[in-house]
Amino acid sequence: MTFGEYIREHREALKSQDRRFSVRQVAQRIGVEPAYLSKIERGDVAPPSEAKIRALAEELDEDPDVLLAMAGKVSSDLQEIIRKRPQLFADLIRQLKSAPDHAILRIARDVRDGDW
């Protein structure tokens, strides 16, 4: 599913419950023209900027990192982290490419259990 299709599907699902999720109103709230949002949803134009994707994520209650990834972007804070130690993080990500979720989760800092 493309970025545009995903946005349309989720916006339409919300609209079926609440009319405030029409193209016009969502576009207005994230600060773009309705015609532009419509083109994004149809895939006629490339996905918008990181800031607009973040605004859309908040509006549609979606994870911004997921939407950014679907749009082929990496969030600026992650870019900054990678830029500081590019080789290390490139190696790490490649190593983890095929690791199962639980192995990746273990890399996040956990509360250490000791001897008691």
Add this chain to the structure above:
Amino acid sequence: MIELLNNQLTYRFPEVHQKAGCSIDFQRTLRIPDDNREYPLPPGLGRFPVEHVDDFANKLPDTWRTHGGVFIPMYQSEALWINFSGDYPCAIKIAAGKINAVSGEPWSNGLSADPQDYAVIPEQPWLDGFNVSEDFIRQFVAMPLGEGFTAEEQITGTAEHGGLQIIVYPMKHDVYVEHFERTVQADMDYLDMPMFSRTVCESAAPDMGLAPGGLMRQEIYEDEYGIDAWDQDNGFRCFVHLANSAQYLAITGHKPPHTPPTANDYTSAGLPWFDYYSDAKALSGSDTLGKLTSVAAKVIEKGKGLLPDNEPVHPKTVKIISKGNVVRDGEF
């Protein structure tokens, strides 16, 4: 794995089931009067701050570094409650000073069915104290180790461990699928249960432990799934140390939360207390825990006068809460 996020311990068991996990936080609360009258549930006044032991290792006792885990600040005689959140069923065993708060038995890693020594979430939304009799607990109250107040010292005669110890076992994958994924939507009340915040804390440096305080109406529910439902090969433990609030500032550089209101101030302000109702069957109390001497009685026994701020109160506003509506937040 256990992560510390937003002052909450988040347990995840992705190797058991994608949804397997729960969260535990420690709620600040007022100390109910310790006068052998029965009180309803006091409010949650927000989470205690929780810190990694490893982040302040050079300022903490060696034993804390050995134990690992986390620590929270508590004032002497301050109370707390432990708040459980999550939809995936888990068995949770809680001990204070390595004395099981449900059974009164010394700590062991596994679960016991007879007597049941654990609580089951989401059926059990919180735990406020020691299981002293059916339908009643004695509130967890922080006291310095070495003065004879804590449950650990009263039962073992030694002040060795202090703190809180927690182990969580998720429901086995197959049992979860059988109960919750084949019986579609059968019990969505449980699954939709919103999170609420109740907090529990521990002390240390010098170590603090939990002593039995006032008497509160609270049931600890029987395990309706049976002990074989729990995946005891995949449990995670956490030692929660209790840091004396004065020393917490010196250790972390952060101010501890202000002292909670007294029960009298809170009640006089017309603020709500709570009662929780569930159809689930309650466990009987522990004989060992039922014989403990409460903090106020111990103060008298020691010839130290009377426990301060311990006047009886008469809650006029008691909100009834039940499954699906388990918010117990207070404001003050």
